Amino acid sequence: MTVSVSLTVNGEAVSADVEPRTLLVQMLREELGLTGTHVGCDTSQCGACVVHVDGESVKACTLLAVQAEGADVKTIEGVADGDTLHPMQQAFHENHGLQCGFCTPGMIMSALDLVKNNPDPSEREIREWLEGNLCRCTGYHNIVKSIDAGARAMRG
Amino acid sequence: MYNFEYKKAGSVDEAAGIVGADDEAKLLAGGMTYIPTLKQRLAAPTTVVDLNGVGGMDGISADGNGVTVGAMARHAAVAASAEVAAAIPALADLASHIGDPQVRNRGTIGGSIANNDPAADYPAALVGLGATVQTNKRTIAADDFFTGLFETALGQDEIVTAVSFPRAGKAAYMKFPNPASRYAIVGVFVAQAADGVRVAVTGAGPCVFRVAEMEAALAANWSADSVAGLGISADGLNEDIHASAEYRAHLVTVMAKRAVAKAG
Missing domain, CATH: 3.30.390.50 (CO dehydrogenase flavoprotein, C-terminal domain)
Known part of the structure; x- marks a missing residue:
């Protein structure tokens, strides 16, 4: 038993036939081939799977694909402008904001949601916002620096 | 996750009708606890009835008596509500510390209290403030609503529609x-x-x-x-x-x- 799900992903209309139990992250990775969104803990805690649904950051491992019917989804693949990195991505690059890189897509998608509502976050606000994103390389310090620099670059 | 049928309800009555006719059907609000429960195969519903398509259930309002929060109001909305912050700041503060930002963007007050996880935050606010739970059938005092581990006074076809919190002192x-x-x-x-x-x-x-x-x-x-x-x-x-x-x-x-x- 499958259902057809149609949504917009990174500006493109897409659809797939999925089982109702299919998670959004499974549809993104396995049906659409968008493997930039990672599955870390699969228990809604680590934040490696964070994507934007209708402009808000959510954990794609804790949302059914059918719930995203008609939604506007943005993944890490939709952040850069062609070959030009988004200022937040560039900031992670320049500030050593990643070691193994597994948590990075979720960190960046989460950071972009923070900056959307709070263009000039303090270090404390950045650290508090990242409570739903775990980094097992213990790279938080440079991640915080990256988000601070990325927010500054986005303010212009 | 075991498979199930998915239905997106357009109204509270429609959702109540589905779960009323099938004891094994379950309601889905924010899903921040229920979807992890499904993933662990701790539940095997026949049908998951999604309440996210029901309009008018996410309002937040305040008056002289207190604050009323619609059952589908997200934690992030309660945390960011100027009305809640002015009327009962402790409630906005509690909502701002539930889970993490992504959980708060999806999780709802109705789902939280209907699930009654022993470690959930909202039950403490409801009982601590002497709130009243409104359902599609009746109103229930918070003291009578939470009855045990993952248990509430809700009937099978009873759906939380809103929670009213009276104003408090400190x-x-x-x-x-x-x-x-x-x-x-x-x-x-x-x-x-x-x-x-x-x-x-x-x-x-x-x-x-x-x-x-x-x-x-x-x-x-x-x-x-x-x-x-x-x-x-x-x-x-x-x-x-x-x-x-x-x-x-x-x-x-x-x-x-x-x-x-x-x-x-």
Whole structure:
């Protein structure tokens, strides 16, 4: 038993036939081939799977694909402008904001949601916002620096 | 995850009809607890009835009596509501510390209380403020709503539509969160509530509960010192890899003191 799900992903209309139990992250990775969104803990805690649904950051491992019917989804693949990195991505690059890189897509998608509502976050606000994103390389310090620099670059 | 049929309800009546006709059908609100439950195969519903398509259930309003929060209001919306912050700041503060930003963007007050996870935050606010739960059938006092571990007074075809919180005097919530999930290992809500002082504890036991001895002490003298010497028995408290029953009992006093100090 499958259902057809149609949504917009990174500006493109897409659809797939999925089982109702299919998670959004499974549809993104396995049906659409968008493997930039990672599955870390699969228990809604680590934040490696964070994507934007209708402009808000959510954990794609804790949302059914059918719930995203008609939604506007943005993944890490939709952040850069062609070959030009988004200022937040560039900031992670320049500030050593990643070691193994597994948590990075979720960190960046989460950071972009923070900056959307709070263009000039303090270090404390950045650290508090990242409570739903775990980094097992213990790279938080440079991640915080990256988000601070990325927010500054986005303010212009 | 076991497979199931998915139905997106357009109204509360439609959703109630589906779950009323099938004991194995389940409602889905924010899904922040229920989808992980499904993933662990701890539940095997025939049909998942999604409430996210029901309009008009996410409103937040305040008047002279208090605050009414629609059942589908997200935690992030309650946390960011200027009306809630002005009327009952402790409620907005509690909502701002549930889970993490992504959980708060999806999780709902109706889903949280209907699920009644023993470590959820909202049950402490409802009992701590003496709130009233509105359903599609009746109104239920918070003291009567939470009946046990993952158990509530809700009938099979009964759906939470809103929660009304009366205004309070001084009030605050403090929790000792699990560092990964942010669930309360112990959370204590203290309030000079509309009907007297209330002390509501979540996380420590199978279900939210009040501490009469602390309430009486705070009614006589509202200060952190009033509860500093009062403890609760560890008998029957939760025990898991994160904390022993004795540790949770200890935290109840510590969090109660901190909550009173925070309330001012």
